[in-house]
Amino acid sequence: MSVELISANHAAALSATLAARANRTARGFCSGVYPITPSTECMEYLCGQEIEKGTVVRADSEHNAMGICIGASAAGARSFTTTCSNGLAYMVENCVAAAGYRLPIVMSVANRTLGPPWNIWADHGDSLLLRDLGWLQLYSADNQEVFDTVLCAFKLAEDPRMLMPALCCMDGFILSHTMAQVDVPSQEQIDRFLPLTDIPHRLDKTAHTLGQMEAPHASVVHRMQHHQAMLGAEQIYAEIQNSFAEIFGRRPADPLVTYRTEDAETLLVSMGTLGVTAERVVDQLREQGKAVGAVRVRMFRPMLDTGLRKIFAGKKRIAVLDRDISIGFGGVLWGEVRGFADPGAIVQNYMVGVAGGDVRPEHMLNLLADLEQRHESGAPQIVEVA
Amino acid sequence: MMNEPALNGMACTDRDRRDPLLRPGNSNCGGCGMSNLLQMLRRATGERELKMVVPACCAAVTGGSFPESVFGIPAIMSTFASAASVATGVAAVAQLNGEETRVICLAGDGGTYDIGMGTLSAAAERNEDILYICYDNEIYGNTGGQRSSATPAGAATTSTPRGKQETKKDIIGIMAAHRIPYAASISLAHIDDTLRKLQFALDARGFRFLHVLSPCPTGWKSEPAMGIELVRLAVRSGLFPVFEVFDGERYVINIEPEFSNEALMMYLSLQRRFRNTGVTEESLQPNIERYWNYLRLMSGRIVPAKRN
Numbered sequence: 001m002s003v004e005l006i007s008a009n010h011a012a013a014l015s016a017t018l019a020a021r022a023n024r025t026a027r028g029f030c031s032g033v034y035p036i037t038p039s040t041e042c043m044e045y046l047c048g049q050e051i052e053k054g055t056v057v058r059a060d061s062e063h064n065a066m067g068i069c070i071g072a073s074a075a076g077a078r079s080f081t082t083t084c085s086n087g088l089a090y091m092v093e094n095c096v097a098a099a100g101y102r103l104p105i106v107m108s109v110a111n112r113t114l115g116p117p118w119n120i121w122a123d124h125g126d127s128l129l130l131r132d133l134g135w136l137q138l139y140s141a142d143n144q145e146v147f148d149t150v151l152c153a154f155k156l157a158e159d160p161r162m163l164m165p166a167l168c169c170m171d172g173f174i175l176s177h178t179m180a181q182v183d184v185p186s187q188e189q190i191d192r193f194l195p196l197t198d199i200p201h202r203l204d205k206t207a208h209t210l211g212q213m214e215a216p217h218a219s220v221v222h223r224m225q226h227h228q229a230m231l232g233a234e235q236i237y238a239e240i241q242n243s244f245a246e247i248f249g250r251r252p253a254d255p256l257v258t259y260r261t262e263d264a265e266t267l268l269v270s271m272g273t274l275g276v277t278a279e280r281v282v283d284q285l286r287e288q289g290k291a292v293g294a295v296r297v298r299m300f301r302p303m304l305d306t307g308l309r310k311i312f313a314g315k316k317r318i319a320v321l322d323r324d325i326s327i328g329f330g331g332v333l334w335g336e337v338r339g340f341a342d343p344g345a346i347v348q349n350y351m352v353g354v355a356g357g358d359v360r361p362e363h364m365l366n367l368l369a370d371l372e373q374r375h376e377s378g379a380p381q382i383v384e385v386a
Numbered sequence: 387m388m389n390e391p392a393l394n395g396m397a398c399t400d401r402d403r404r405d406p407l408l409r410p411g412n413s414n415c416g417g418c419g420m421s422n423l424l425q426m427l428r429r430a431t432g433e434r435e436l437k438m439v440v441p442a443c444c445a446a447v448t449g450g451s452f453p454e455s456v457f458g459i460p461a462i463m464s465t466f467a468s469a470a471s472v473a474t475g476v477a478a479v480a481q482l483n484g485e486e487t488r489v490i491c492l493a494g495d496g497g498t499y500d501i502g503m504g505t506l507s508a509a510a511e512r513n514e515d516i517l518y519i520c521y522d523n524e525i526y527g528n529t530g531g532q533r534s535s536a537t538p539a540g541a542a543t544t545s546t547p548r549g550k551q552e553t554k555k556d557i558i559g560i561m562a563a564h565r566i567p568y569a570a571s572i573s574l575a576h577i578d579d580t581l582r583k584l585q586f587a588l589d590a591r592g593f594r595f596l597h598v599l600s601p602c603p604t605g606w607k608s609e610p611a612m613g614i615e616l617v618r619l620a621v622r623s624g625l626f627p628v629f630e631v632f633d634g635e636r637y638v639i640n641i642e643p644e645f646s647n648e649a650l651m652m653y654l655s656l657q658r659r660f661r662n663t664g665v666t667e668e669s670l671q672p673n674i675e676r677y678w679n680y681l682r683l684m685s686g687r688i689v690p691a692k693r694n
Contacts, residue, residue, distance in 0.1 A: 060508030071475020
């Protein structure tokens with residue numbers, strides 16, 4: 001174990017590199033990469049690594065970066081890539097394919113606003129495009145979480161009960177380019193933590209066809225199997241946390257991170273780095289004697305409805321903070337979680353930091369003041385921040 | 387090297403691969419050139435280990451419906467534009483593991499000339515260890531026969547009912563410009579030449595590209611039994627040159643055509659796609675001549691003097 005001062009992009013790439021090396025006695029590692037700001041640093045770091053039994057292909061587009069990962073994973077290798085924003089949008093067709101083939105490809109996304117108009121700052125709208133495709137989705141709030149999440153994502157995605165791709169999200173620039181201390185385990189520890197990649201349906205010597213045509217009844221069965229498998233992620237993730245803690249001596253973050261929620265009457269629900277600001281705001285308000293708590297949704301797919309129902313039980317006022325907008329609807333996270341609150345609870349949606357605005361504690365204090373004087377939920381609100 | 391093989395398929399010998407690449411029960415149309423190609427590929431492959439990547443195209447439908455598959459080798463059906471990139475991943479992992487697997491892309495003209503062009507070009511530029519075979523039926527056969535940039539001028543398709551205006555892309559020229567180790571066109575009517583090229587391409591390393599004129603009775607509006615004859619006519623008339631290019635610079639013409647006007651007339655008249663679109667033997671001749679002069683020049687042959 002060593003402590004490194006690195007950006008979250010480098011943390012993701014370092015984690016992927018260690019995972020790649022850990023597969024050297026199996027079928028190795030192969031990744032297709034293509035640069036796009038702010039995820040570029042991640043692929044650059046990966047391209048600079050010497051990986052024993054591993055190769056990084058400098059692709060011609062994000063679509064083909066994922067195509068290369070699909071081919072590599074279908075051939076039984078461990079596979080990783082990184083992208084964001086329009087790159088991710090360009091990649092989506094192959095993301096659908098990766099999920100459909102049930103290939104455990106891990107992808108780091110440095111969340112960035114989709115253009116045009118061109119905007120390079122943080123917004124979750126890009127990774128949320130993949131919401132319905134059968135990808136596991138995990139959102140991190142600091143560099144350590146980014147490192148741990150990529151490592152856990154390999155173990156989760158490659159688990160024989162899962163076998164599906166995983167998305168590891170970090171807020172663009174806010175995390176991707178910010179240096180922070182990260183505890184990095186040794187290769188020997190990683191080798192003990194990560195099993196060798198074994199993809200049972202890989203293209204081996206026997207004749208079988210991946211991704212061919214199928215009739216509706218076969219497709220619906222495959223969709224159901226995929227859905228059922230993903231619903232098992234929470235349980236498997238808990239097992240992974242235990243094994244992680246045993247080997248590395250610390251515990252990776254929970255799928256739902258709660259902060260002073262037990263006795264809270266009002267909740268701030270968010271994803272990514274918004275959750276960190278929310279926790280500081282909770283501390284401030286607690287000093288004033290206000291019963292406020294915060295929930296950070298780290299695992300967005302599968303959506304942990306039971307867990308959220310438990311956390312929401314008895315809460316009268318819930319502010320759902322979205323760093324995204326589903327145009328014509330409101331915040332995506334709000335749409336997902338509002339049904340888990342008690343009947344009669346006020347679940348108000350605030351879209352903050354949409355298109356990358358800098359969300360400060362005072363913005364959260366203002367929207368909580370708005371929530372306090374409400375007698376019922378209103379339409380989703382966009383909070384403009386600079 | 388003009389040979390006149392039997393038209394009704396090939397006899398099996400012990401040189402042949404035991405398992406078929408294309409099993410019975412496939413959903414190809416009668417007279418599909420791609421079926422012939424797969425039978426020839428089976429023979430050329432022998433006992434070599436293969437893995438195949440097929441983008442969205444007729445060959446993806448050929449595989450049939452889950453859980454059965456008619457492909458006698460491990461295969462993955464990729465998205466339309468990704469065959470060469472998926473094959474890149476498969477080939478890279480085979481290399482990491484010291485496997486002798488030959489990775490083949492089997493793609494139609496749309497996935498090669500159009501939507502997959504960027505992918506193809508990138509894989510060729512990286513000189514990936516892939517054999518890319520384009521079976522070119524000159525239409526998007528899979529989606530009902532629309533124009534692609536492989537469609538020749540004067541051919542009617544469902545999206546160009548009055549005949550396509552633009553001429554066909556020079557795909558071998560494009561691939562040769564990438565200086566890949568091997569690019570060649572294949573005539574399904576000339577089996578010896580076809581087998582030799584398939585075997586050479588299977589054994590070569592780096593990016594290899596084969597272009598196959600693949601009759602499509604559905605799109606060409608031709609008799610299924612006439613497919614091989616149509617290919618022969620295309621070769622005889624000079625319309626489909628059969629040649630190979632080594633390392634992007636050494637051009638070798640494999641079959642010298644007779645440039646027969648009669649062959650060209652037969653080729654046009656035996657397909658309804660050329661009817662009423664204004665294309666004639668006379669309108670095609672200048673292009674054929676120009677391209678052949680170019681090929682002669684590239685292959686170091688004597689070029690006819692300009693006539694005024």
